[in-house]
Amino acid sequence: MTELRVDVLANADFPNFAPGSVWLVGSGPGGPGLLTLLAWHALGQADVIVHDALVSTDILALAPHHVTRIHAGKRGGKPSPKQADITIRLIELAREGKRVLRLKGGDPFMFGRGGEEAMALAHAGIPFRIVPGISSGLGGLAYAGLPVTHRDTNHAVIFVTGHDETGAVPSAVDWPAVARAAPVIVLFMAVKHLRAIASQLIGAGRAPTEALTIVSNVARADQSVLETTLGEAGALKHVPTPAIVVIGPVARYRATLDWYVEEARRHVFG
Known part of the structure; x- marks a missing residue:
């Protein structure tokens, strides 16, 4: 049955991945089962994959062995390629006539700098396609039993990055406004500056007793959740x-909705 389904997908009317073009693709929050079908198609058609550090080896393994893989991951506190160099490399590879898959964790337009890369490709005259992915801060949190909205607790949620391009707390973020904007705040890349961010939010009126949940490796076998x-x-x-x-009252639902049990974590496809 699995082989039949793969054959059907292989013959599906997916868009053409043309030589000399770049696809910016979101790989989702971890498990290969959370890839979109279009992302799966791109993995099978690409000549070269330029991937972030957060793209799992299980996902990269779905591409044929002959496909060139280029690591372009940026992790805080570790030697990392500069964004400008990554963008230049994408353009160079496309101009060589390659089918270039720029593979990003989560969604390329959710704090993934996909917009910057797409703008550079557009200015360089390189054809591109955006393939959205499941964001770890949205759908990925379902793997920790955390609905980002619930009718009984919140009708709004705000997504904020915890550091800027220099690695510091974003100075352009109006933290008092964030504190008032929604009952639930979802922070990306915020662990390093959590003390400073929490102080800002408490100073703006959020209660020190408010629930704060940290979900690490959201949709992977080594997922861990810390509630404080x-x-x-x-x-x-x-x-x-x-x-x-995740800051806010949706933490109360974890006790009931934490479905991602050990048996599910052992399943390689998420």
Whole structure:
């Protein structure tokens, strides 16, 4: 049955991945089962994959062996390629006539700098396609039993990055406005600066006793969840990353909705 389904997908009317073009593709929050069908198609058609550090080896293994894989991951506190160099490489590879798959964790347009790369490709005259992915801060949190909205607790949610391009707390973010904007705040890449961010939010009126949940490796077998409060967040040490921070009342649903049991975690496809 599995072979039949793969044959059907292989013959599906997917868009052509043309030589000399770049596809910016979201790989989702971890498990290969959370890839879109269009992402799966791109993996099978690409000549070269330029991938982030957060793209799992299980996902990369879905591409044929002959496909060139180029690591272009940026991780805080570690030597990382510069964004400008990554973008230049994408353009160079496309101009060589390659089918270039730029593979990103989560969604390329959700704090993934996909917009910057797409703009550079457009200015260089390189054809491109955007393939959305499941964001770890949205659909990925379902793997920790955390609905980002629930009719009984919140009708709004705000997504914020926890660091800027220099690695510091984003100075352009109006933290008092964020504190008031929605009952639920979802923070990306915020573990390093969690003490400073929590202080800003408490200073703007959020309660120190408010629930704060940190989900590390959201849709992977090594997922871990830490439940604390906004006031205690600054004392945390050695939190695994990558991680998503969720502040607000939706934490109350985890006890009932934490479906991602050990049996599911052992399943390679998520």
